[in-house]
Amino acid sequence: MKKTFQLFTTALIMTGLVACNENTENEVTTEEIPTVAVKELEKPVKSILTAEDQADMSPAEIIGRLKKGNENFVNNNLTRRDHSAQRVEAMLGQYPKAIVLSCVDSRVPVEDVFDLGIGDIFVARVAGNIENEDMVGSMEFATAVAGSKVVIVMGHTSCGAVKSTIDKVDAKSLNMNSLAALLEKIEPSITGVETDGERKSTNTKFTNDVIEKNAIRTVQDIRDTSPVMAQMEDKGEIIIVSAVYDMETGKVTFHDHHDHNGNHSH
The missing domain is CATH 1.20.5 (Single alpha-helices involved in coiled-coils or other helix-helix interfaces)
Known part of the structure; x- marks a missing residue:
C-alpha cells in the first residue's frame, strides 16, 4: 500500500x-x-469628408493622398472604418474629393485600391473605362456641382475590353451591337502603338501600351467634350488625369498629364 x-x-x-x-x-x-499592426490597434474611422475638408484640399494634395492610400492597399494595411457610423453620417450630405472612371472589371475594387470609405469618392464604371455622354455628365456633376477636384480615368492591366478590341472580336456577329459600339470607341487607342511582336492581346507589352494609351486618350476626350471641366482645369480648380492599375501588384501608376491646350504639368 x-x-x-x-x-x-x-x-x-x-x-x-x-x-x-x-x-x-x-x-x-x-x-x-509579432506585435499587432498599428492600424489594428486604432479605433475605426467613423467620420466622413465634410464640406470644409473638401474645400481645404487642393487637387495636387488629393492626388498625393490617393497615392498614399494606394500604398496602404499594396501593403495590406487598409484603414479601419466603422461603416455603420459612416453610413448614418453620410445621410446629411456628400463631399467627395474625386471621381474615378474605372472599368467594370470585378477585380478592380476602386475604393479599396485607394484606401477610401463611404463618401470619399464618386466611382463611375464602364467596360474599357471609355468616355461617353453619360460618363462626362456624371463627371460634370461631381466637379461643377458637388465640388470634387480630381477626375481620374483608371485603366487596368488584363483589360478584357481592350483585349477584345485588339483581337478584333466581332460582337455584331454575336448579336451584341451595343458591345460592338463600345469596342469601336477603344479602337483608336490601338492606332500608333508600336511593337516588335504580334499585334495581339497575347503580346502583354503591346496590350499594356494600348491600355495606357486608352486611358490617356479618354482624358483628352473628356476635356474636348466638356468645356466646363476644361475651363475648371485651366483655372487650377480641378485636375483630370489618367492612371493604370496593375492587377498583379495592386499599384496604381499615375501619368503626367497635359491640359487641353497642350501645357505639361505633373
Whole structure:
C-alpha cells in the first residue's frame, strides 16, 4: 500500500513538472508572436469628408493622398472604418474629393485600391473605362456641382475590353451591337502603338501600351467634350488625369498629364 502511494505521489509530481514545462513553452511562444499592426490597434474611422475638408484640399494634395492610400492597399494595411457610423453620417450630405472612371472589371475594387470609405469618392464604371455622354455628365456633376477636384480615368492591366478590341472580336456577329459600339470607341487607342511582336492581346507589352494609351486618350476626350471641366482645369480648380492599375501588384501608376491646350504639368 505504501509503495502504491509513493508511485501515485511520484506521478503527481511528474505531471506537475510537465505542466510547468508546457507553461514555460507557451510563455516563450507568446513572446515570439509579432506585435499587432498599428492600424489594428486604432479605433475605426467613423467620420466622413465634410464640406470644409473638401474645400481645404487642393487637387495636387488629393492626388498625393490617393497615392498614399494606394500604398496602404499594396501593403495590406487598409484603414479601419466603422461603416455603420459612416453610413448614418453620410445621410446629411456628400463631399467627395474625386471621381474615378474605372472599368467594370470585378477585380478592380476602386475604393479599396485607394484606401477610401463611404463618401470619399464618386466611382463611375464602364467596360474599357471609355468616355461617353453619360460618363462626362456624371463627371460634370461631381466637379461643377458637388465640388470634387480630381477626375481620374483608371485603366487596368488584363483589360478584357481592350483585349477584345485588339483581337478584333466581332460582337455584331454575336448579336451584341451595343458591345460592338463600345469596342469601336477603344479602337483608336490601338492606332500608333508600336511593337516588335504580334499585334495581339497575347503580346502583354503591346496590350499594356494600348491600355495606357486608352486611358490617356479618354482624358483628352473628356476635356474636348466638356468645356466646363476644361475651363475648371485651366483655372487650377480641378485636375483630370489618367492612371493604370496593375492587377498583379495592386499599384496604381499615375501619368503626367497635359491640359487641353497642350501645357505639361505633373
